[in-house]
Amino acid sequence: MVQQRVERRARVVIRFAGDSGDGMQLTGDRFTAEAAAFGNDLATFPSFPAEIRAPAGTLAGVSSFQLHFADYDILTPGDRPDVLVVMNPAALKANLGDLPRGAVLIVNVDEFTPRNLAKAGYAGNPLEDSSLEPYTVHQVPMAALTAGALEPLGVGRKDADRSKNMFALGLLSWMYSRPTEETERWLRSKFARRPEVAEANVVAFRTGHAYGETTEAFAVTYEVAPAVLPDGTYRQITGNTALAYGIVAAGRRSGLPxxxxxxxxxxxxxILHELAGLKRFGVTTFQAEDEIAGVGAAIGASYGGALGVTTTSGPGISLKSEAIGLAVMTELPLLVVDVQRGGPSTGLPTKTEQADLLQALFGRNGEAPLPVVAPRSPSDAFDVAVEAARLALTYRTPVLLLSDGAIANGSEPWRLPEEDALPDLTVTFATAPNGSEADGTDGRFLPYLRDPETLARPWAVPGTPGLAHRIGGLEKADKTGDISYDPANHEFMVRVRQAKIDGIPVPDLEVQDPDADVLVLGWGSTYGPIGAAVRRLRAAGHLIAQAHLRHLNPFPANTEAVLRSYRRVVVPEMNLGQLAFLLQGRFCVPVDSITKVSGMPFGAAELAELLGPYVTKEEVPA
Amino acid sequence: MSAIDLGLPTIGGLDLIPAADGPQKAKDFTSDQEVRWCPGCGDYAVLAAVRSFLPTLALRRENTVFVSGIGCSSRFPYYLDTYGFHSIHGRAPAIATGLAVSRPDLSVFVVTGDGDALSIGGNHLIHALRRNVNLTILLFNNRIYGLTKGQYSPTSEVGKVTKSTPKGSVDAPFNPVSLALGADATFVGRAMDSDRKGLTTVLEAAARHRGASLVEIYQDCPIFNDGSFDVLRKPDKSESRVITVRHGEPITFGTEGRWAVVRRGFGLGVAPTAEVAPADVVVHDATDHELAFALSRLSDQGLDHAVFGVLRQVSRPTYDDLAREQVRTAVDAGGADLRALVHGTDTWTVHDGTVTAAVR
Structure with a gap:
């Protein structure tokens, strides 16, 4: 056995890339689990095509999974990989542009056949010319080595080929000194019903590990020590799962189904899949015939006294607009989750964007205000889901929660909350008439008589004796809720619905490093890239303040004061400047916009460079 | 995918709904709102029939909910002193589905029209019927758009001249009963607005049916489509046209049953009873899907024949019963531990900078 050198690294970015059928997401997920169990801080970024199985070997079919893990708290999935694993020529071609000089490139050479090279659009074999000279290239016959190891088990070449991703995982696990027992246990449990498949995968994994150990090519292994995070119990979580758990927690804390x-x-x-498996918490999931029926049924359930929730993405939120307006008019609690993706129309289904902000605020006919909230990271989606449900139940209003593709599929460690620490969302249904003698309606039920503090109307669910009443999408008369076409009443009701939302108390915007004269302000999933970029700038000696909005409507009360206390305010967004537009319109303060709409999140270095001119007080080119 | 037989007992449509404490009257179901349909509108007759038949169900009034969409008929809930939800165009079946799934203790009615149910809301209607959600759907068919002032509807006859079809409609109409049967509705009936007795009979059977019931109600719009169903109302014309079916009875109609329904190829036809052997007169069987469909095909846009009564009534598990059963089974099995859920299977603990992986 060769004696290896062990080097310590503070942080490493690994990207697995291959064909859609190569199991790259699974491989990445498993390496992530190893890193999480080891105690590293981490962030992940899966990227896959919208096609389920694009033609094998083509650029269109390339799927990748990037993982950033470190011995300190990190904020993003990393900009450029230190190690790129490619399973075929298309994966190389699609990902090489992101690879910095000196990075490690691990290539499954078995797939570099003339046919596959041609499919990827290579005229020659890049492994045989000088194009890969800037990198440390390891050519590994993964498929052949896996097939050879599995032959004694009687596994055919085709089945063996399906296990080569576990070879890659084994090799990387060795390179980064990851414990292996847990992965073997996981494989055996994942394929418990097919022991022969489990065995093949375990052998492939071990073969990859042994290959690293015994091949002189890999002279160095690396260690990334556990991160020192705040005390607590942690797990790794994706945004969609955290959001689903938040919805369950909201049901639990409110006592509502x-x-x-x-x-x-x-x-x-x-989110639908996750909740469909959580019926034991009193969760009902209804896969509707279309987006409109999804939100319609949720409104019907809310009307009946449940916590009604609907989840969607992209064009789905457009289809739900009218029904959300109905929930505004009928003032029923409703949680609407929009996992934003590239648009317009079908757009980029698997890519991320933040371009639904203005639609969330204004995308309904008439004046139809509602609260809008956005999580800033995968684990934050849990807290924001609970907060959104709190707003919906307290103020009897639809609430829009804006997640996005990067949060939905990205993952990070989550410091687990205790149930007792979550807010109490207990709801009181109306049980008795609320008409008072003062307005001459003693003993009557007034479905639109508002709570003086919250301006919320009573929630009287069908089945409650004495409170039978009618609601609907036509304008309501104040207090009685009867149909009203009276001009003064409409004027009043439009303004009171607005006042109800505007009056929701929202925690103040907190600013990190308030002594700077430049503020970078974000919302949603740009939190990580902004934080990482700000660290870079501060490390280079610049002063820059950072703040992040969770509540997009209403804004925190101190927002304008914060904006006015900086010489410049810079707002990076994955759209063409929607928050910047909103801030300027609301507060008449100049805001500089940094925008990106490539379907990919900002990179930390990229954003630091874009922010650089503001903090160094250089002139920004017009 | 495997099918799971939950072995549910067969229960009636109203069995889970609390009974009224005492006798009720039509007046009890009348709200304080002024009825605002046009004079002569067929909706008045339907409203009166509904107000008088609801007390016969003997349910607690607060456990009855009317959900409607948009259109003249969709104002219906305002005029009943029950819970009511006047929603948005075409979406009432979707909203009612969410309500019915969440609340087995409610009797949920949907009131809709030919435009609301068959045009903008066609998708929700067929899926509510297919799922067999425990709803009673009253489809008011006046073969015109009334509230938007007189455009042709998805049930208007070909050639109909309206504001939006000055040269006559070239749009083939739906037959709502055929459509509902095609969606595998477990209860399909038809009635005439002015026939209080027939309407009440069908409505009551529909309300008591467990599952989705669709009742098409022929109804006149005196402003934009006056006399649309006159051939079915005037005795001299209706005699050879109106066919009322009753489960288990031979289908004859007209004065002294002078006409009979007989088999013709894969479908049905009409013949003078005197010329038909008694054994060849079709006996109505509401459980026979093909027969119901063939009966529905006797009605076409010309209304040469129109079948009334309960065309189909069969028992099939309802979506809402099955969905609730799955949730109840899962809840009863326990294990709803939020802490265990959020912790999952892979956790690690950080204490004073030391990382410990959790032992499973």
């Missing part, structure tokens, strides 16, 4: 009406759509479907 949860009803999800949803129609399958990428990338929101995993």
């Amino acid at each position: 949860v009803f999800l009406g949803s129609y399958p759509i990428t990338p929101a479907s995993d």
